[in-house]
Amino acid sequence: MSAIPPNPSPERGPASGSRRGPRASGGRTRFWMGSQVALSVVLAAAAVVVINALVARPGLRLRWDLTAKEVNSLDPATERVLRQLPGEVTVDVFFRALPQPLTQLSSQVQARTLALLERMASVSSDRIVVRQNDLNDYVAIQQRLQDLRLRGLENCVVVSKGDQVQVVRERGQLAQFDLGNPNPDAYRPPALRAFEAEKHLLEAILSVTRGERPKVVFTSGHGEADPFETGPETAGVLESALRKDGFVIETWNPLEEDGFPEDAFLVAVVGPRDRMADSTLAQLDRFVEAGGRLLVAPHPDAEPLRASGLIPWMSRYGLEISEGTVMEPYADPTGTGALITGPRSEFLLVHPNHMKRHEIVQPFIDSGRAIAAVRSHAVRVARQPEGGLGLTMPLISSNPRISWLDTAPIDYRHEAELETIRGYDLAAVSEYGPSNESGTEGGTDQHLEKVRSRIVVLGSSAFLYSVMLESQGGQGSSLDFALNAFNWLVDREWRVNVSAKDPDLRLLSAEQIPWVSRWAVWGMPLFCLLLGVGIAYSRGRGGPRRQSA
Amino acid sequence: MRGVITIFRRELASLFWTPMGWMLLVAALFANGFLMWAQLAAGGGNVTAALQASLGRGLLFWMLLITLPPLLAMRLFAEESRTGTLEYLLTAPVSDAAVVVGKFLAATMFMAILWLSVPIYGLIVQGLGTPPDWIALGCAYLGAVLVSGLLVSISLLASSLVRTPLLAAFLAFMACFLWLTLPSMVQMILAPLRELFSHWAGGWEAAERWIQIAVRSMDVPRHFLTSFLPGVLDSAELVFFVTWTSFFLFLTTRSLEARRWRA
Numbered sequence: 001m002s003a004i005p006p007n008p009s010p011e012r013g014p015a016s017g018s019r020r021g022p023r024a025s026g027g028r029t030r031f032w033m034g035s036q037v038a039l040s041v042v043l044a045a046a047a048v049v050v051i052n053a054l055v056a057r058p059g060l061r062l063r064w065d066l067t068a069k070e071v072n073s074l075d076p077a078t079e080r081v082l083r084q085l086p087g088e089v090t091v092d093v094f095f096r097a098l099p100q101p102l103t104q105l106s107s108q109v110q111a112r113t114l115a116l117l118e119r120m121a122s123v124s125s126d127r128i129v130v131r132q133n134d135l136n137d138y139v140a141i142q143q144r145l146q147d148l149r150l151r152g153l154e155n156c157v158v159v160s161k162g163d164q165v166q167v168v169r170e171r172g173q174l175a176q177f178d179l180g181n182p183n184p185d186a187y188r189p190p191a192l193r194a195f196e197a198e199k200h201l202l203e204a205i206l207s208v209t210r211g212e213r214p215k216v217v218f219t220s221g222h223g224e225a226d227p228f229e230t231g232p233e234t235a236g237v238l239e240s241a242l243r244k245d246g247f248v249i250e251t252w253n254p255l256e257e258d259g260f261p262e263d264a265f266l267v268a269v270v271g272p273r274d275r276m277a278d279s280t281l282a283q284l285d286r287f288v289e290a291g292g293r294l295l296v297a298p299h300p301d302a303e304p305l306r307a308s309g310l311i312p313w314m315s316r317y318g319l320e321i322s323e324g325t326v327m328e329p330y331a332d333p334t335g336t337g338a339l340i341t342g343p344r345s346e347f348l349l350v351h352p353n354h355m356k357r358h359e360i361v362q363p364f365i366d367s368g369r370a371i372a373a374v375r376s377h378a379v380r381v382a383r384q385p386e387g388g389l390g391l392t393m394p395l396i397s398s399n400p401r402i403s404w405l406d407t408a409p410i411d412y413r414h415e416a417e418l419e420t421i422r423g424y425d426l427a428a429v430s431e432y433g434p435s436n437e438s439g440t441e442g443g444t445d446q447h448l449e450k451v452r453s454r455i456v457v458l459g460s461s462a463f464l465y466s467v468m469l470e471s472q473g474g475q476g477s478s479l480d481f482a483l484n485a486f487n488w489l490v491d492r493e494w495r496v497n498v499s500a501k502d503p504d505l506r507l508l509s510a511e512q513i514p515w516v517s518r519w520a521v522w523g524m525p526l527f528c529l530l531l532g533v534g535i536a537y538s539r540g541r542g543g544p545r546r547q548s549a
Numbered sequence: 550m551r552g553v554i555t556i557f558r559r560e561l562a563s564l565f566w567t568p569m570g571w572m573l574l575v576a577a578l579f580a581n582g583f584l585m586w587a588q589l590a591a592g593g594g595n596v597t598a599a600l601q602a603s604l605g606r607g608l609l610f611w612m613l614l615i616t617l618p619p620l621l622a623m624r625l626f627a628e629e630s631r632t633g634t635l636e637y638l639l640t641a642p643v644s645d646a647a648v649v650v651g652k653f654l655a656a657t658m659f660m661a662i663l664w665l666s667v668p669i670y671g672l673i674v675q676g677l678g679t680p681p682d683w684i685a686l687g688c689a690y691l692g693a694v695l696v697s698g699l700l701v702s703i704s705l706l707a708s709s710l711v712r713t714p715l716l717a718a719f720l721a722f723m724a725c726f727l728w729l730t731l732p733s734m735v736q737m738i739l740a741p742l743r744e745l746f747s748h749w750a751g752g753w754e755a756a757e758r759w760i761q762i763a764v765r766s767m768d769v770p771r772h773f774l775t776s777f778l779p780g781v782l783d784s785a786e787l788v789f790f791v792t793w794t795s796f797f798l799f800l801t802t803r804s805l806e807a808r809r810w811r812a
Contacts, residue, residue, distance in 0.1 A: 532571030
């Protein structure tokens, strides 16, 4: 409480002789105090505004998701993409309540989607711009749809960047609804079965931001996995996923075509069985030396691998590929807990603690997901790039406590005298600039960046086979791993996929709901009423705790 | 501090020794219980959605918030001023700030007791075999108490400005209503202005952007619905409620002080 200030003009009291003196003096005092109060109010308001502005800044703001399954947090992989978005993306929301019986559920989904978009905008430092369109404003809606070159849309979210537009629908994409059963005899109310907004919105954002479509050339003619064929040991599923992710796919058969494909950004050598000609390898060397990107995945079997000539070729890049296959015993399916060996030993699940910190696998480490590897050779980093600046490093490894390298012929058994138990690297990456001898004298940093080479060597082409990418175990991890590798190779390391988040549904059965009605609607208010009446009665009888002033 | 506790106990007791407090509580519990049940039935038994509806997602929560604090606060200053007991209180050996904080805590505690019904619903559904996410529910409860505290502080200010309880309740109701519906109001105002200033395209867009940011930062439901209610504790949202509540309590204290030199 502030003290009342002294009268600023005490000499002007009644004794001064002026008849207006006391009133004027009182007025000045009031003015003085009023000004003081007004000033303190303004300063307090300003302080509140400044404090709120400061604590809302990204560096100072702290946020804890306290839900059991962190349903309010974005997947780390999503956050990673949003933080590195190359430009502004507009998200137009066209929501109207769905008709019965989905009205309530739809309203929940729409509220959750808006909250999710708000979080995405915040994480992206406002590079995601969210526009909520009022569907009752017909003229404005038509104008906006015309801008987006769409028509007749509602209950959807439209993600756009320049000419690129993607529509994400509420039913089927943002959420999966169960319509229930309206039959009174077998009534089941409608329910929300899955909320997949994060996954679909991220896919749409990635789709509109993919920019130029880099060309990937798959070598052919040496028994490689064909990207345009369907079948278990082809790269058909990979081709489809790459195309969806914005790549242009071509094949190149050096035995039939003379020239190297123009504007190829990346060459993929996936599982050759036959000898690759020295001239072909020399062309690929020149391509890499000029800043081209290379993905090599040797055939999983020892004989085709030896025949293809990939082992000596990769050794020139400081990478040693084993002829044997890395094995891990697996848990006894009868539940004894024992580790047993057999053909399934060639299926490895690489957990995040056996991954190195690199852009390709970082999303897996962040979100604690494993990568499935199968029939993999060991890929050892024998030496670092010579001459130029760069680094070659392993990417993922097998479990060092139980894995061994099964030497040919493969028998799936660990022979202690020959095969050491330790961790074996299953993939490696190499990134380096041009060597000092390669004629870049006087080159600027920009030039160096332009000709910087990147190579990914996978332990086996089985990593990329359709049978692997289509399988339940591989769908969530192997495909993401493959896409990450391709995206890193073409300098788009921020593009990754995420799986849908568990909606953490907690449901009561239809039979249990009336119990809630009994307790919540009737029981609690009645209890309060009785308590109030009891207290009133007690007071009426002059109870000891009468209200005191 | 002792003064605050004394005033707090006195006001809380007076709330529960009068029929009005119990009537408000019974009516609010009935309505909230009904909403919980209706949401469970309509949402296919989704416990999280039903608890959130009772604690902020439903319209009833906001209707209770703009009616109960004004009704509780109208008697805290305006009624006492009308009956003359406020003068005694202000001459008692407690500071004005202690009087304001004590009354504020009592009214907020009443609201906290009202919202306690939702964790009790949580116990009921847990008894039926579906435990709710307790930590998230606790976070939502904290948010509900903070929002209630903010609106109680606004209502206290209104109550301290006038001597007629009903006028105080009306003023507080209007202030709470206007603040809670501020974003919609601004959108309604901006729509015709947009056409009016269409010739000033770039300048108006920039001005509108700033207005939207300002309004967004003052959007009370958004601060609550996007952080506390879904189970997220956000330091910025916490500071928002604490600072604005403190600001209105400060204004109320100044308003009480002004009574002295106005008299």
